[in-house]
Amino acid sequence: MTSQNRQTSGDLLIIENLHKSFGDLEVLKGVNLNVAPGDVVSIIGSSGSGKTTLLRCINLLEEFQAGRILIDGDEIGYRNSGGKRRLMSERAIARQRAMTGMVFQTFNLFPHLTAQANVTLGLRKVRRLPREEANEIARTWLARVGLADKADSYPAQLSGGQQQRVGIARAVAMSPKLMLFDEATSALDPELVGEVLSVIGDLANDGMTMVVVTHEMQFAREVSSRVVFMSEGLIGEEGKPEALFGNPKSQRLKEFLSRTRT
Amino acid sequence: MTELLSSLTEFLVAVRGAQPLLLSGLVKTAEAAILAILLGTAFGLIFGLMLVYGGKILRLAVKIYVDVARGIPGLVKIFTVYYLVNQLVIEATGYRMSAMLCGIIALAIHASAQIAEMTRGAIQALPRGQSEAGKAIGLTFGQIQFNVIFPQAIRQILPTWVTSAGEVVKGTTLLSLISVPEFFVAIKEAAAREYIFFSFYLFAMLVYFVIIYGIELFGRHLEARFNKY
Amino acid sequence: MQSCSVPRLAAGILVAATAFSVAGAQAQQAESKLYEILDRGHVIVGTGSTNVPWHFVDDENELAGFDVDMGKLIAKALFDDETKVEFVKQAPDARIPNLLTDKTDITCQFMTINTQRAQKVEFTIPYYREGVALLMPKNGRFENREAMDAAIADGETVHIAVLQNAGAEDTVHDVISDVQVDQYEEQGLVFEAVDSGRADGGVVDLSNVMWLVKQHPDRYMLGGKGTLAQSYGCAVKPGDQIWLNFANAALREAMNGRTFPEYADAFERWFGERPPAPQTGFPAELR
Numbered sequence: 055m056t057s058q059n060r061q062t063s064g065d066l067l068i069i070e071n072l073h074k075s076f077g078d079l080e081v082l083k084g085v086n087l088n089v090a091p092g093d094v095v096s097i098i099g100s101s102g103s104g105k106t107t108l109l110r111c112i113n114l115l116e117e118f119q120a121g122r123i124l125i126d127g128d129e130i131g132y133r134n135s136g137g138k139r140r141l142m143s144e145r146a147i148a149r150q151r152a153m154t155g156m157v158f159q160t161f162n163l164f165p166h167l168t169a170q171a172n173v174t175l176g177l178r179k180v181r182r183l184p185r186e187e188a189n190e191i192a193r194t195w196l197a198r199v200g201l202a203d204k205a206d207s208y209p210a211q212l213s214g215g216q217q218q219r220v221g222i223a224r225a226v227a228m229s230p231k232l233m234l235f236d237e238a239t240s241a242l243d244p245e246l247v248g249e250v251l252s253v254i255g256d257l258a259n260d261g262m263t264m265v266v267v268t269h270e271m272q273f274a275r276e277v278s279s280r281v282v283f284m285s286e287g288l289i290g291e292e293g294k295p296e297a298l299f300g301n302p303k304s305q306r307l308k309e310f311l312s313r314t315r316t
Numbered sequence: 317m318t319e320l321l322s323s324l325t326e327f328l329v330a331v332r333g334a335q336p337l338l339l340s341g342l343v344k345t346a347e348a349a350i351l352a353i354l355l356g357t358a359f360g361l362i363f364g365l366m367l368v369y370g371g372k373i374l375r376l377a378v379k380i381y382v383d384v385a386r387g388i389p390g391l392v393k394i395f396t397v398y399y400l401v402n403q404l405v406i407e408a409t410g411y412r413m414s415a416m417l418c419g420i421i422a423l424a425i426h427a428s429a430q431i432a433e434m435t436r437g438a439i440q441a442l443p444r445g446q447s448e449a450g451k452a453i454g455l456t457f458g459q460i461q462f463n464v465i466f467p468q469a470i471r472q473i474l475p476t477w478v479t480s481a482g483e484v485v486k487g488t489t490l491l492s493l494i495s496v497p498e499f500f501v502a503i504k505e506a507a508a509r510e511y512i513f514f515s516f517y518l519f520a521m522l523v524y525f526v527i528i529y530g531i532e533l534f535g536r537h538l539e540a541r542f543n544k545y
Numbered sequence: 546m547q548s549c550s551v552p553r554l555a556a557g558i559l560v561a562a563t564a565f566s567v568a569g570a571q572a573q574q575a576e577s578k579l580y581e582i583l584d585r586g587h588v589i590v591g592t593g594s595t596n597v598p599w600h601f602v603d604d605e606n607e608l609a610g611f612d613v614d615m616g617k618l619i620a621k622a623l624f625d626d627e628t629k630v631e632f633v634k635q636a637p638d639a640r641i642p643n644l645l646t647d648k649t650d651i652t653c654q655f656m657t658i659n660t661q662r663a664q665k666v667e668f669t670i671p672y673y674r675e676g677v678a679l680l681m682p683k684n685g686r687f688e689n690r691e692a693m694d695a696a697i698a699d700g701e702t703v704h705i706a707v708l709q710n711a712g713a714e715d716t717v718h719d720v721i722s723d724v725q726v727d728q729y730e731e732q733g734l735v736f737e738a739v740d741s742g743r744a745d746g747g748v749v750d751l752s753n754v755m756w757l758v759k760q761h762p763d764r765y766m767l768g769g770k771g772t773l774a775q776s777y778g779c780a781v782k783p784g785d786q787i788w789l790n791f792a793n794a795a796l797r798e799a800m801n802g803r804t805f806p807e808y809a810d811a812f813e814r815w816f817g818e819r820p821p822a823p824q825t826g827f828p829a830e831l832r
Binding site: 149179 | 448449455463468
């Protein structure tokens with residue numbers, strides 16, 4: 055944590071000129087984004103626009119070739135040594151990942167663990183809390199997402215909506231500075247979408263800083279403090295939800311909105 | 317009927333007389349099998365991890381090892397270690413490995429190759445999201461393997477592991493060819509001394525069946541433990 | 546200076562060299578396995594453990610048999626102590642490889658001397674001459690060999706068991722002709738066939754028949770010997786004349802010299818008869 059890596063702009067998340075390629079295919083072509091504490095930023099855009107990749111870079115699930123990401127002033131994933139950009143050690147990266155919480159489209163719960171054990175694993179192994187304290191936190195969060203009675207159930211015994219709520223509890227229980235949602239409701243049956251969105255909405259109302267990749271325009275409009283429209287690896291347009299949805303400037307966004315509007 | 321009884325009595329007396337011999341053979345067999353299974357499992361898991369996560373060169377090296385080890389018949393492996401590797405070790409270090417050690421190494425090589433391959437298969441069969449979910453909550457690579465990957469992969473590994481362990485037990489009978497006084501040698505010695513052959517071989521079959529069936533029961537017990545979800 | 550003759554000078558240099566270089570002298574000596582064995586304090590003898598009366602585990606769980614006694618005899622010749630011997634139990638297939646890789650110093654394991662093997666190892670002089678013989682059960686189909694021959698003459702089928710190998714038919718016909726030859730994969734199964742009555746007799750090594758008849762006179766009898774002989778010798782790794790000479794000396798003196806009683810006791814213990822004693826005067830083996 056050298057001083058040169060520390061930024062004091064007040065923004066929780068700073069993304070500068072982010073470039074990411076898979077082989078020859080450049081997916082992110084220089085993305086810039088700032089997120090202030092308490093912000094809820096929704097990222098919309100058609101599939102292939104790079105929004106999920108952007109999210110995965112923030113959590114270092116993807117490496118990136120150029121640019122910087124800072125969370126709470128700390129540069130993520132890479133350090134400069136002797137003028138060269140180097141990937142940090144696996145251990146250091148693991149520590150940085152714990153600053154963010156991630157909710158996956160496909161839930162990715164650990165099927166061999168109960169709902170409660172899914173939540174306590176990180177608390178015990180990463181935050182090294184004693185068993186009792188970890189269980190306490192897990193039960194509190196499971197109750198917050200409405201699953202107090204499912205603590206001892208295995209994922210296979212839960213509905214998709216319930217599984218995703220456990221996934222959210224697992225992420226927020228770690229007290230992350232920033233929550234990332236990657237199309238958290240896309241894999242759900244329509245009737246189960248509501249319960250998950252309301253849990254995410256509650257978190258937003260509590261002041262949690264969040265970046266949400268979503269296809270739910272209604273949700274983006276209601277919950278977000280800002281909406282970002284991504285197109286072809288760049289941020290095409292961003293602004294307050296009412297401005298972006300009500301008065302889209304670019305042709306691309308207009309087309310996108312007309313396609314998604316039901 | 318009385319003839320059968322008398323020959324059975326004769327056999328039981330012979331078994332009793334050969335008890336110390338048979339017991340020491342059984343101990344040797346158990347020792348060789350247990351050590352080979354433990355070594356083979358440990359290295360098999362490590363090699364399996366290398367196959368999944370290693371760099372290109374490491375993966376290739378381990379893959380060659382696995383293919384060669386699986387492609388060479390057990391007896392050839394035992395002879396290779398006992399006669400060739402042993403000789404090379406003596407020339408390099410002056411240390412002479414015992415026949416028992418050579419046998420254990422050869423059996424462990426076989427088991428490690430089998431287990432490496434099934435470990436690779438089991439880990440790669442898991443959705444990628446599992447390790448990503450582990451990463452996302454800040455677990456290190458090792459923590460992910462121990463807490464997320466292995467507990468799930470082991471369900472798939474166990475049935476084949478039981479087969480491998482059984483193969484090791486059966487393979488111990490080959491160790492007699494490099495002078496390890498294992499159980500089947502003891503059986504042959506007792507049979508030769510008493511000139512009772514069929515009954516002793518039948519007895520050996522029964523004992524090996526009990527051992528291998530025991531391993532299978534143990535495997536099933538483990539499977540049940542990991543099958544709660 | 547003049548008084549210093551060449552032979553005396555040479556002797557002096559030799560003494561000096563010996564005094565200066567003990568290591569050099571040892572290196573010279575260690576060129577034979579014999580010295581290595583003497584340094585080590587025991588001899589490593591390869592033998593089997595599953596063939597009575599050659600090499601087997603007795604009731605006290607000790608290795609016993611005629612081959613084993615030959616190993617002890619060599620130990621006694623080396624150290625004047627027959628317990629200074631380590632036996633390596635090996636399968637017959639391992640006899641030659643274990644010699645060539647120095648896992649054994651010498652192998653005494655009913656090893657037939659033949660010229661193919663003599664291309665890979667060096668044999669000592671023989672210590673036994675083996676043949677084949679017919680083992681017949683006492684309570685079997687035939688009271689004796691004459692009854693069996695009569696039955697064969699009458700055209701009855703007589704089953705004779707033998708260990709499976711390339712020359713199995715010839716082996717049987719060395720003892721008895723015009724019989725049905727049943728080949729078995731293991732020696733033990735040959736005896737099993739005789740015991741169970743599946744075979745009317747078994748053609749096995751003469752030594753086996755002698756031992757069985759001695760042990761169980763109520764169960765077995767000798768049904769005649771064959772004529773073909775083969776020699777059993779110990780074997781050593783090729784290229785070590787010093788060690789081979791020593792092993793030969795030990796065996797030769799056991800059969801023809803001072804240690805004959807030990808050899809003869811062993812012979813009688815396992816084969817039931819005493820070999821002819823050596824004669825004094827002219828050494829008969831050179832005749």
